[in-house]
Amino acid sequence: xxxxxxxxxxxxxxxxxxxxxxxxxxxxxxxxxxxxxxxxxxxxxxxxxxxxxxxxxxxxxxxxxxxxxxxxxxxxxxxxxxxxxxxxxxxxxxxxxxxxxxxxxxxxxxxxxxxxxxxxxxxxxxxxxxxxxxxxx
Amino acid sequence: xxxxxxxxxxxxxxxxxxxxxxxxxxxxxxxxxxxxxxxxxxxxxxxxxxxxxxxxxxxxxxxxxxxxxxxxxxxxxxxxxxxxxxxxxxxxxxxxxxxxxxxxxxxxxxxxxxxxxxxxxxxxxxxxxxxxxxxxxxxxxxxxxxxxxxxxxxxxxxxxxxxxxxxxxxxxxxxxxxxxxxxxxxxxxxxxxxxxxxxxxxxxxxxxxxxxxxxxxxxxxxxxxxxxxxxxxxxxxxxxxxxxxxxxxxxxxxxxxxxxxxxxxxxxxxxxxxxxxxxxxxxxxxxxxxxxxxxxxxxxxxxxxxxxxxxxxxxxxxxxxxxxxxxxxxxxxxxxxxxxxxxxxxxxxxxxxxxxxxxxxxxxxxxxxxxxxxxxxxxxxxxxxxxxxxx
Numbered sequence: 414x415x416x417x418x419x420x421x422x423x424x425x426x427x428x429x430x431x432x433x434x435x436x437x438x439x440x441x442x443x444x445x446x447x448x449x450x451x452x453x454x455x456x457x458x459x460x461x462x463x464x465x466x467x468x469x470x471x472x473x474x475x476x477x478x479x480x481x482x483x484x485x486x487x488x489x490x491x492x493x494x495x496x497x498x499x500x501x502x503x504x505x506x507x508x509x510x511x512x513x514x515x516x517x518x519x520x521x522x523x524x525x526x527x528x529x530x531x532x533x534x535x536x537x538x539x540x541x542x543x544x545x546x547x548x549x550x
Numbered sequence: 551x552x553x554x555x556x557x558x559x560x561x562x563x564x565x566x567x568x569x570x571x572x573x574x575x576x577x578x579x580x581x582x583x584x585x586x587x588x589x590x591x592x593x594x595x596x597x598x599x600x601x602x603x604x605x606x607x608x609x610x611x612x613x614x615x616x617x618x619x620x621x622x623x624x625x626x627x628x629x630x631x632x633x634x635x636x637x638x639x640x641x642x643x644x645x646x647x648x649x650x651x652x653x654x655x656x657x658x659x660x661x662x663x664x665x666x667x668x669x670x671x672x673x674x675x676x677x678x679x680x681x682x683x684x685x686x687x688x689x690x691x692x693x694x695x696x697x698x699x700x701x702x703x704x705x706x707x708x709x710x711x712x713x714x715x716x717x718x719x720x721x722x723x724x725x726x727x728x729x730x731x732x733x734x735x736x737x738x739x740x741x742x743x744x745x746x747x748x749x750x751x752x753x754x755x756x757x758x759x760x761x762x763x764x765x766x767x768x769x770x771x772x773x774x775x776x777x778x779x780x781x782x783x784x785x786x787x788x789x790x791x792x793x794x795x796x797x798x799x800x801x802x803x804x805x806x807x808x809x810x811x812x813x814x815x816x817x818x819x820x821x822x823x824x825x826x827x828x829x830x831x832x833x834x835x836x837x838x839x840x841x842x843x844x845x846x847x848x849x850x851x852x853x854x855x856x857x858x859x860x861x862x863x864x865x866x867x868x869x870x871x872x873x874x875x876x877x878x879x880x881x882x883x884x885x886x887x888x889x890x891x892x893x894x895x896x897x898x899x900x901x902x903x904x905x906x907x908x909x910x911x912x913x914x915x916x917x918x919x920x921x922x923x924x925x926x927x928x929x930x931x932x933x934x935x936x937x938x939x940x941x
Contacts, residue, residue, distance in 0.1 A: 424578060448607050479685070479705025480598050483608035490610050505579055509707045512574050513611060 427517025441477030451493030485510030568620030580719025594713035598706030623716035667867030683712030691780030694791035748912025755787030824925035835865030856885035
């Protein structure tokens with residue numbers, strides 16, 4: 414298959430290659446993600462019960478308390494953080510969280526182009542996302 | 551974003567990890583909001599101090615910051631924590647006390663003043679036109695609207711970063727162009743008491759979103775009433791300031807909003823979730839009481855005693871309590887607790903068996919159902935005290 418290249422904006426530098434996990438809903442890290450096991454715990458969330466560890470976490474934007482930034486730091490200390498974060502629109506809570514947890518982050522990406530299970534390569538120095546292998550559908 | 555040589559060097563890590571990570575936070579947030587530079591601040595005020603709201607997530611981060619020698623480079627104050635040592639600290643369990651103490655210790659190491667109040671402006675009033683980096687939304691609105699200082703609504707982490715660096719990115723309402731009012735508010739009748747001021751704030755927060763209003767007809771209101779209005783405005787919406795109308799004000803095609811008596815009435819009603827007249831706790835002091843409010847509480851108590859089975863809390867800062875020492879005896883003799891460093895919203899009222907909270911604060915009435923899992927009754931001071939006291 415062809416590689417799909419998406420260009421966004423660099424927020425936090427870094428590179429990685431991992432499987433995508435994609436949500437169409439905003440995420441509140443405080444109360445929405447369990448820092449002890451890396452699972453989404455927000456009820457009625459489309460990723461509820463899913464683990465974000467080691468994935469490229471794609472969601473439109475963050476919401477909720479600014480304490481959420483610290484949850485991202487905790488996740489990374491517990492080796493449960495996502496390998497990268499891709500947003501449609503970056504917001505302060507997630508940006509600060511990604512900086513202090515040192516998680517590569519890009520925004521201004523059309524998330525409809527990425528599906529859960531796709532293998533993607535993130536170059537957050539240049540703000541480029543490459544979708545390498547599409548999930549069989 | 552333009553950085554000075556020194557800022558560049560901090561960003562590159564020459565001044566250690568703590569300064570670097572804080573600089574990164576400020577620069578990246580600045581880029582996000584199209585700031586072109588950092589500006590010096592007169593003070594920072596950090597929220598997210600109570601272990602109840604923070605949980606364990608930030609402890610490691612705060613420890614890392616303080617362990618690598620992070621120090622504040624501007625006057626920096628702290629929001630209330632989850633307990634006081636004299637009263638609530640003795641009722642809550644050891645683990646909670648230990649965790650809270652550890653959080654506070656990290657801030658102390660970094661040079662934060664142990665103000666532990668949501669009203670840092672009573673300790674030191676920021677001067678007109680000074681730039682601040684304050685979290686705690688009620689203080690943000692008060693600073694911008696009543697004191698005419700300039701601050702965005704910071705989050706806990708960004709206010710912390712600003713305290714360490716002593717600067718904040720120049721965007722939002724640090725710029726005069728963004729402080730222009732966009733809505734003009736007319737009241738059908740004057741608010742009668744503090745809960746109606748709060749109700750007006752709560753109503754406006756919902757309809758304004760982030761638009762700055764000019765409110766007509768409230769010139770001459772007490773600062774305490776405006777504090778209630780601002781705290782509620784920030785709770786229900788994203789507006790970070792309001793103006794009181796004066797003759798010299800020129801508005802360019804503002805959105806016109808009329809608040810009818812019924813709007814205030816239903817706003818008050820919506821803020822009460824219970825009609826129960828027997829709350830376990832009557833809570834005054836959200837935001838923390840001023841000297842005047844303490845005096846008013848002491849006078850209204852007027853020698854009466856708190857009813858058996860009821861709690862009456864009056865919350866303020868250590869600083870105001872010391873200043874109001876002539877009234878402390880009178881309040882405490884009634885059986886009420888004059889509590890500093892914390893408040894009902896950020897402490898563990900559930901663990902103390904409190905199911906219903908009566909308060910004169912629209913902000914508390916708005917947050918307590920979720921943050922305290924409590925029913926709320928919103929009533930003016932006199933009615934609150936009459937419920938708590940004998941006779």
